[in-house]
Amino acid sequence: MSERANDRAAGAVKSVLRQPLIRSFTLSLIKMDLLRFITAGSVDDGKSTLIGRLLYDSKSILADQLEAIERASKSRDDGEIDLALLTDGLRSEREQGITIDVAYRYFQTPKRKFIIVDAPGHIQYTRNMVTGASNCQLAVVLVDARHGVAEQTRRHSLIASLLGIPHIVVAVNKMDLVDYSQDVFSNICIHYAELAKKLNAHQVTYIPMSALNGDNVVDRSTTMPWYEGPTLLEHLETVGIDDDAEGKTEERHPARFPVQYVIRPQTAELHDYRGYAGKITSGLFRKGDAITVLPSGETSTINAIEIAEEHLDEAISPMSVVLHLATDVDISRGDLIVRSNSQPVSTQTVDAMLCWMDTKEFKVGNKYVLQVGTARTRCSVREITYQLNVNTYEETEDVESLKLNDLAKVVLRTAQPISFDPYQKNRATGGAILIDETSNVTVGALMLVGEAG
Amino acid sequence: MKLDYLDQLESEAIHIMREVAGQFERPALLFSGGKDSITLVHLALKAFRPGKFPFPLVHIDTGHNFQEALDFRDDLAERIGEKLIVRYVEDTIREKKLKEPTGRNATRNGLQTFTLLDAIEEFEFDACIGGARRDEEKARAKERVFSVRDEFGSWDPKRQRPELWNLYNGRIHKGENVRVFPISNWTELDVWNYIRREKIALPSIYFAHERELLIRDGKLMATAGGVIKPEPDDQLVTRRVRFRTVGDISCTAASESQADTLDAVIDEIQATRISERGETRMDDQLSEAAMEDRKKGGYF
Ligand SMILES: Nc1nc2c(ncn2[C@@H]2O[C@H](COP(=O)(O)OP(=O)(O)OP(=O)(O)O)[C@@H](O)[C@H]2O)c(=O)[nH]1
Ligand SMILES: [Mg+2]
Numbered sequence: 137m138s139e140r141a142n143d144r145a146a147g148a149v150k151s152v153l154r155q156p157l158i159r160s161f162t163l164s165l166i167k168m169d170l171l172r173f174i175t176a177g178s179v180d181d182g183k184s185t186l187i188g189r190l191l192y193d194s195k196s197i198l199a200d201q202l203e204a205i206e207r208a209s210k211s212r213d214d215g216e217i218d219l220a221l222l223t224d225g226l227r228s229e230r231e232q233g234i235t236i237d238v239a240y241r242y243f244q245t246p247k248r249k250f251i252i253v254d255a256p257g258h259i260q261y262t263r264n265m266v267t268g269a270s271n272c273q274l275a276v277v278l279v280d281a282r283h284g285v286a287e288q289t290r291r292h293s294l295i296a297s298l299l300g301i302p303h304i305v306v307a308v309n310k311m312d313l314v315d316y317s318q319d320v321f322s323n324i325c326i327h328y329a330e331l332a333k334k335l336n337a338h339q340v341t342y343i344p345m346s347a348l349n350g351d352n353v354v355d356r357s358t359t360m361p362w363y364e365g366p367t368l369l370e371h372l373e374t375v376g377i378d379d380d381a382e383g384k385t386e387e388r389h390p391a392r393f394p395v396q397y398v399i400r401p402q403t404a405e406l407h408d409y410r411g412y413a414g415k416i417t418s419g420l421f422r423k424g425d426a427i428t429v430l431p432s433g434e435t436s437t438i439n440a441i442e443i444a445e446e447h448l449d450e451a452i453s454p455m456s457v458v459l460h461l462a463t464d465v466d467i468s469r470g471d472l473i474v475r476s477n478s479q480p481v482s483t484q485t486v487d488a489m490l491c492w493m494d495t496k497e498f499k500v501g502n503k504y505v506l507q508v509g510t511a512r513t514r515c516s517v518r519e520i521t522y523q524l525n526v527n528t529y530e531e532t533e534d535v536e537s538l539k540l541n542d543l544a545k546v547v548l549r550t551a552q553p554i555s556f557d558p559y560q561k562n563r564a565t566g567g568a569i570l571i572d573e574t575s576n577v578t579v580g581a582l583m584l585v586g587e588a589g
Numbered sequence: 590m591k592l593d594y595l596d597q598l599e600s601e602a603i604h605i606m607r608e609v610a611g612q613f614e615r616p617a618l619l620f621s622g623g624k625d626s627i628t629l630v631h632l633a634l635k636a637f638r639p640g641k642f643p644f645p646l647v648h649i650d651t652g653h654n655f656q657e658a659l660d661f662r663d664d665l666a667e668r669i670g671e672k673l674i675v676r677y678v679e680d681t682i683r684e685k686k687l688k689e690p691t692g693r694n695a696t697r698n699g700l701q702t703f704t705l706l707d708a709i710e711e712f713e714f715d716a717c718i719g720g721a722r723r724d725e726e727k728a729r730a731k732e733r734v735f736s737v738r739d740e741f742g743s744w745d746p747k748r749q750r751p752e753l754w755n756l757y758n759g760r761i762h763k764g765e766n767v768r769v770f771p772i773s774n775w776t777e778l779d780v781w782n783y784i785r786r787e788k789i790a791l792p793s794i795y796f797a798h799e800r801e802l803l804i805r806d807g808k809l810m811a812t813a814g815g816v817i818k819p820e821p822d823d824q825l826v827t828r829r830v831r832f833r834t835v836g837d838i839s840c841t842a843a844s845e846s847q848a849d850t851l852d853a854v855i856d857e858i859q860a861t862r863i864s865e866r867g868e869t870r871m872d873d874q875l876s877e878a879a880m881e882d883r884k885k886g887g888y889f
Binding site: 168169170198199200201204222223225226227228236237238239240241242249251263264266267270271396397399400401406409411413414415417443444445452454455456469493505507508509510563564567568569571576577578579581 | 592593596597599601634637638639640724728731751752754756758760861864868878881
């Protein structure tokens, strides 16, 4: 996809193999920020064990929780404490020794706050991985050192790329089972870097580890002196996630406000009060800004910005606020307020990347409800432009239908015009979901691309 | 201008509450009198003022609550001028001829579910907002923000809907309902820090005070209201304690503490090596999957 990502991936391999990474602590010391990351990779590659190890070695597990998993581990054959039990909390997960749905864990170090999302590797539960990944800035893709890159490693990497996750860590795990061999690690890195060329990640970092024994998770491994890069925690604490670094320009962060709810007290003293409640999903609004309401195209000016009756001169994403306009405009839930100088794409025929998450087939002619921001409209499938092969990342044309977990580019025709920004430019305003009209279930994740040609 | 993580969590919670207002016809906010639901009320004020809440507050009263929490509940509802609906487990027991759990560690906590499901049916609630957090318990760590329940209120952890970005899908069939958790991503410490920052008032029993307790299975249980009947081998003591969570008297243990200010409470919580539920809740310690099983039965 991008040349730059490709060079960086190759560069990253070289840098871990040959020289210590130069890291800067200055940025993160200024203020405590929040990193959301997810584990990914094939079944049994050690994702849950890794999260358990990360929490255990960073002393983030409370005494009673540790006792509880020690007790649960006793019923196992080997009697060793099973760190995966920290996230595998469901009865069936414990019985089967696999992860079924994502678990969320929260922890912090002096440098950063983290939200960890532990995803299932099993292909049947891919939709749960997609759920967890959608809000993450980083994915730790595990690879079993014995088996190398597997189909599910490729699928998850492709999903991470489609979802626009900027940072990838390739955790080559179970190094204890391959004698901590540098050759094995290097080969997997080279192999993955080939793959990464076709992906969108800004940055790929490679770390050899043993989640079971704790090598290079929190503590530096003594068994792999040839590796001079950061441990996983060091990397998580320092990886650059500051959105500001990319500049809060109008182009990158256009001002967007999907209206959720209209506040109209209709009491004697607040008779004319009419406030539009919502969350700024992107950019900045100021009092006095000229705005446009979509899809109607009506225009007005922002009179006041309010949070719980407190007035502000400006507000930025992701603040939840109330907007007041200078003129009476017909606005209700589902409308999008934007600054007039930065219009989004508005169309009824849309190109989108689709991650299909239902057992029923997705076919041309099928109808669904599409939800983008707070707007919902019916849509029908015009075309399946191509399907992405999860192994080769090649595009296959002339596809009749899509099955569970298929990834594709599609064209949809909507009943009402929808307004959005291309997802790869703006993750906050370019995502949409498809809802099955009869089951009401969310069946598709859409990364909107633009108006179909 | 830059938002810190408390601002981010607050905004996320307000957004979720407004989604409830926008997507459902008859929502409710389940109010227990504890710090998490008091925080929810504060967030609802931020989400909907100067308008009224688009939902009533609903309390399922086991009849075994701390008087301080009940007084606080009534005061709060009056102070903010919002509607409060109370439904009593006592009534459900009588009407449904339920067998009340008996014995040493009997609790009505489990029976709450019946009363809750009845209230949902009575008022045809299609969404119930609750203050559960994912950091509380391992089954909760798995639940969606919009958690769809069937007509029996039952949670099916194997069939959760995908939930992407900040797009919540609250479409349901008649008879189903959605449990909504706006503070899913908050930790116990986040809640306390937010309470301090926003100067939110709490029932007095969250702060250190002297009271009579009995020591049972190593836990300090309140004798208040005569809910827990002392047995011959129970030791009666007077201690300076506070409650880390406020729930049903029969299953909420106290912690010895000198922390009588918010700052002191936060210091204690920061230093503790025991989880909130581990320290205070008897109901979770019954079995390995106690919470998951209760949720499958319609509980929060
Ligand atoms: N030898 C060795 N075994 C490991 C290592 N990491 C994990 N394992 C073992 O691999 C098995 C699977 O680990 P999990 O952590 O459950 O794997 P997972 O990736 O979370 O699996 P799913 O969530 O079901 O996809 C367990 O038996 C672990 O003990 C490692 O570094 N070395
Ligand atoms: Mg797992």
